Amino acid sequence: xxxxxxxxxxxxxxxxxxxxxxxxxxxxxxxxxxxxxxxxxxxxxxxxxxxxxxxxxxxxxxxxxxxxxxxxxxxxxxxxxxxxxxxxxxxxxxxxxxxxxxxxxxxxxxxxxxx
Amino acid sequence: xxxxxxxxxxxxxxxxxxxxxxxxxxxxxxxxxxxxxxxxxxxxxxxxxxxxxxxxxxxxxxxxxxxxxxxxxxxxxxxxxxxxxxxxxxxxxxxxxxxxxxxxxxxxxxxxxxxxxxxxxxxxxxxxxxxxxxxxxxxxxxxxxxxxxxxxxxxxxxxxxxxxxxxxxxxxxxx
Numbered sequence: 001x002x003x004x005x006x007x008x009x010x011x012x013x014x015x016x017x018x019x020x021x022x023x024x025x026x027x028x029x030x031x032x033x034x035x036x037x038x039x040x041x042x043x044x045x046x047x048x049x050x051x052x053x054x055x056x057x058x059x060x061x062x063x064x065x066x067x068x069x070x071x072x073x074x075x076x077x078x079x080x081x082x083x084x085x086x087x088x089x090x091x092x093x094x095x096x097x098x099x100x101x102x103x104x105x106x107x108x109x110x111x112x113x114x115x
Numbered sequence: 116x117x118x119x120x121x122x123x124x125x126x127x128x129x130x131x132x133x134x135x136x137x138x139x140x141x142x143x144x145x146x147x148x149x150x151x152x153x154x155x156x157x158x159x160x161x162x163x164x165x166x167x168x169x170x171x172x173x174x175x176x177x178x179x180x181x182x183x184x185x186x187x188x189x190x191x192x193x194x195x196x197x198x199x200x201x202x203x204x205x206x207x208x209x210x211x212x213x214x215x216x217x218x219x220x221x222x223x224x225x226x227x228x229x230x231x232x233x234x235x236x237x238x239x240x241x242x243x244x245x246x247x248x249x250x251x252x253x254x255x256x257x258x259x260x261x262x263x264x265x266x267x268x269x270x271x272x273x274x275x276x277x278x279x280x281x282x283x284x285x286x287x288x289x290x
Contacts, residue, residue: 013285016155078189079284081155090252091155 004062004105007039011049011057014079016091020058023095031102032114049075056080060098063108067101068093117225120242120277124235125223129181131211132198142177144242144268145235146261149226149286151184152200153191156283157229159251161207163258164230167247168210171265178210183221184229184287192287221286228283234264234274242268245279 008024010017025035043054052059055073057080059066068082084094103113118124124147128138139145148164150157168178186193194214201208215221224233234243243264248256260279267274 015282076189079154079156081153081158084252088252088254089155089159091159 002109003033003037003111004102004109005039005064006033006037006102007041007061009041009043009052009054009057009059009061011043011054011077011079013077014057014091016079017058020060020092023092024060024098027095027098027102030114031099031106032111033102033106043077046077049077058092060093060101062101062105065101065105067098118233118241118244120244120274121240123239124233124241125220126239127215127220127223129179129213129215129220131213132194132201135211137179137211137213139177139179139235139239141237143175143237144171144177144265145239146176146178146265147224147233147235148178148180148247149183149221149224149229149231150180151182151189151192151229151284151287152196153184153189154229154284156251160230160247160258160283163247163254163256164232164261165207165209167258167261167265170262171269172209174269176265176269179213180208180210181213181215181220181226183215183218183226185218185289186216187289189287218286218289226286228281228285230283231281231286232261234261234268236268242274243277244281246282251282 008021028035043049055070056078082090082093084090128136130136182192184192197212201212232247236242247258247261264274
């Protein structure tokens with residue numbers, strides 16, 4: 001059975017990526033995936049951002065799909081605004097959004113998350 | 116140039132979203148906070164800073180929010196966008212929102228992030244510089260570091276913790 005491809009894209013002008021990576025690795029471990037399997041990519045320039053369709057740091061993608069739909073956000077070297085499920089604004093995605101994205105991807109790969 | 120605690124903070128006069136001009140001038144304590152429209156850290160801390168402006172107004176504390184970001188690359192930080200934000204959420208702005216179009220004020224304060232908080236004493240000397248509190252994600256912290264600095268300044272004491280590390284999005288400097 002295959003595993004989902006998990007990526008974290010970040011821009012160094014925003015300090016949120018270490019926390020986002022730590023929380024992502026916790027979710028990977030909880031889902032029975034290798035926490036070290038996440039591909040971490042730095043977005044350094046406008047050209048990088050265009051190529052990666054990067055709408056802000058951090059961006060987490062599972063099998064190429066953003067864990068939170070960026071909607072119509074422009075491609076930009078910036079910090080990304082996330083909304084926690086309780087309504088708070090946050091520099092990182094709600095862990096439940098990451099969890100849901102991993103669970104959906106695992107199902108597509110014919111796998112289930114640990115109970 | 117990096118401002119040091121105890122040194123005179125630069126004066127300035129900047130327009131708010133109505134065009135009225137503001138600057139640090141003679142208050143028992145003045146908070147200059149560099150902020151913006153597009154940064155999650157600035158947005159997450161905004162209500163806590165607004166609460167400080169409300170809670171300390173009776174003691175004469177003046178809070179000045181300054182947006183210095185390059186609006187050409189970041190249009191959400193344009194003067195028009197600032198005006199629209201204040202018009203959209205007037206109750207969230209008990210302090211003026213000032214436009215630093217030339218970025219000279221941010222440079223004179225050596226501001227690094229949004230938010231980056233500076234507290235000036237009655238003589239205009241820098242008494243505190245740093246973050247509002249320890250965690251942008253925890254509204255329960257109530258901007259405790261900023262409030263502690265104001266309490267010390269208003270009591271005529273040296274600020275117990277005069278410097279913390281500012282945390283947030285980098286100021287977007289013009290190329």
